[in-house]
Amino acid sequence: MNSIPLSILRDSQSEAGFFMLKHGQSNYSVSSQLIIWVTLICLILTTTLEAAPKKKKKAPPLNLPPLKTQEQKMQLLGYIRQTMPTRKIGSRISFSSADLDKALEQELGPATKSFAKIIDDETFIRRVYLDLTGELPSPNRISSFTSSQNRKKRSILIDELLETEAYARKWARYWTSVIFYDSEANKNRISPKALEDWLTEQFQKGAPWDYITVMLISATPQRNKKVRNDFGQKYGPNNFVLACENKSTELASQTARIFMGISIKCAECHDHPFDNWKREQFHELAAFFHPYTYKMPDKDDPTVKTTVKPRFLLGEKPYETMKSDARRVSIAAYLAYNPKNYWFARAYVNRIWSEVIGDGFYDVDSLGPDSDVMHKPVVNRIAANFRYKDFDPKWVFRLIMNSKVYQREMRTISSSSELFTAIRPSRLRPDVVAASVKNLTGEDKKLRKEIMEVFDMNPSLPQGALEGSIQQALLLMNNTTLQSKLSASDLKKKLVSISADEEMVQELYLNVLARHATDQEIERSVNFLKESKQRPEAIDDLIWVLINSTEFRTKR
């Protein structure tokens, strides 16, 4: 693995298109370009691929092409990507949802006895819609799905939803929240919306996760002083760096947290008490992001500073004379393209798993020692295959959602021995609650804003650590806009027009909770109607009850 096999490069020449972003770039011939790239790739990746870099002779001068623009950086990264040895392996290996189930069953051992039942079609369609689109399926959609005789309909639905704009938007919102949730950046210098839009575009066209990551990491936003408050935030990919206020230490800890799932922030000040991360390592990582020479402040006296040279967590060092732009490119390469950095693939897998299953293999962004990972062989296998599949985000969704693990009934998981024997009922994210409300009331910007604030949740905390609030209850019970809009809603009108009680109740449940009412629920609701003096008012009450039910804001 010491040098890059040229054949791989040539083989993949044609595939490099994805990374050749702008058409007008290839003015000089591909072959001469290639020679430059090959030199470069060797220079950047040698330390990556060598176990222990030996003392090298005086290095030849580094003839880097310009790496100022994002396009130039991505072009280089695109070539590095093509050299990944794992690409070859990927074409020979497969890992199916059935393999996943088998691997997990082996891992769980006796716990498989407490496996929950496989869900029915109605629960499945609601679950998969919420997970993939953040919206509820319409009553028509539910009925066409449940009545379909196609034995592959679940898997077809997954594929179908993965192609929607709603899928891309939902996960763009999730990652935007991951990046901005704890950001202390000045609001005038960031644009979460631009990031969300850019991510939406990427997810929709199926951009690989490594591409998205290296775009975010290697960005170097420039301030345009001619325009007030223009820090480059309108360009979506700049916003990860802007969320970190372009601070080296913040970029280091956020890169490790979000893209590797490990928590090294505390190593900023002291050696990590449980981990292998040392204080110096943190600062070496920070040095990578520094435009010039990075100095680590002394623990006791901040006026005393020692120069620290950039070094990635696995010991990789960039070429010494590299400029900061090139260093950003190389850290992106170390992060995504060093196959030994298994954290990168695993962090993505664990986040998605955690979101759709309700529990992760570990807390998504605060992994300490590797021994904290539950059922490690399973997550490591998924992660390895995610790399083989060229970091295709949709592959992970397909793998998990077609498995039995995903299609089990919910249960409140209270001990780690029960992990993954059922789905943990999960709180819906704020944008999903807002969408469910909008589905009933129609668009209302002010109401949406309030819901987004009141239901906001830290996307990096495990479901089990999240909490609801009194404010949420107050909003759903009393908010005057919500109440009046519901009372004047199309749904309400429709329900009032249905004179048969039972039919009306079914329509109500299908529209609000996206499922049929149970016999018990019908009986209860019909009794309620009978005991009420005014039917329209009673219908308002029934809507109110469902909106305020835990189920309305829960994925079951």
Place this chain on the structure above:
Amino acid sequence: MHTDALLHLNLNRRGGISRRNFLQAASLSVAGSTLLSQFQLNAEELKKEGRSCILLWLAGAPSQMETWDPKPGTPNGGETKKISTQTPGVEIAHYWPKIASVMNDVALIRSMTGKEAAHERGTYHLHTGHRMLGIERFPHFGSVVAREIGDPQSDIPNFVSIGQTLSSGFLGVQVAPFIIDRPGQLPANVFNSTPESRQQRRLALLSQQEKDFTEAGAQALVKENIKLYEKANLMMKSPKLKAFQFDDEPTNMQEAYGKSQTGQGLLVARRLVEAGVPFVEVRTGGWDMHNNVFKGMERRAPDVDQGLSQLLIDLKQRGLLEKTLVLCMGEFGRTPKINARPPIPGRDHWVKNFNLLMAGAGIKGGQAIGKTDENGQEIVDSPVQVDDLFRSMCKAMQIDADMELHTPIGRPVKLVESGEVIKGLFG
């Protein structure tokens, strides 16, 4: 059965009046005075029942050299001068003249020493008494107080924070902070125009709906929701809601606290404590002065100086100070050496020695505990660990510091793991 709680919501069990009566009462001056006497009654009850705590959190970590431990005339001292106070021999930085005038009620700790020099971790340590190490999330001290002292049936939350703060961790929503962003306003959506009987029918039906969902496997979420709805419904009817506002405070009282966010927050804090809330946190940011520490202090200090000194005066006049612990602190201290950061130097993070202010709840005022050397770089007398501080807070609140908390996996942890009560702090 928890689900039954919703069915039998007895909204008047604490003598609360229904919302409609409440509104009528508020509109009639005669009935309005009943409300006032109810407040006073609560204050009376409070004196008998237990203690409360107001934590003024200076987020970002204020500099000890510019607060209670100035070192003018030394290389580290900078532009900060010292002023004498009501207490002979205790001198503080010149930004705090009003605090100086109430020093006889205040104890300063000048020899705090901590372990965490990053904001998030320091904030966690100084709010929970535990360092952020494993995956367990320890409760905010306010949540512990809410659980130990607060009335579980209280119709307003037992822990209010003006500004975002830490959560109740593994103690759960029952004692989670009720967060309001701006002091002086009623919490959003507390009013409901639905007639009482109709609301009761809705809640009854809701409780059955929830029962079904519990059976379907979501018991933890449902249980939490039932608690939240119960609390929300109590709160909607509570006459104590008025404590969140201060329009009925005399103008001179509002002015005495100051029109700043901090001043108003502290006024609301006093009103909440008076209404029986055992823990209120008030947050004010902007203390992370890596740059321009002296000018920064001139800008930030006056609001806190005014609000905090008035809070102490006010609590004392109302006879509440002896039962109310007042704490003013941040997550750590700042480097005694002034950094060379362009454009205007400031001070960086420093955890070896920092300081804080305590008052009330049996604490002996007019003293400064602990001492640092002349450059402010070493503690030379009576170092105080975070554990010692928490033991002292527990003593002030009459809570057993050795009490065991149970983490979600059932591991027992002491509320405060070690340390001892700060010597000489209590009279």
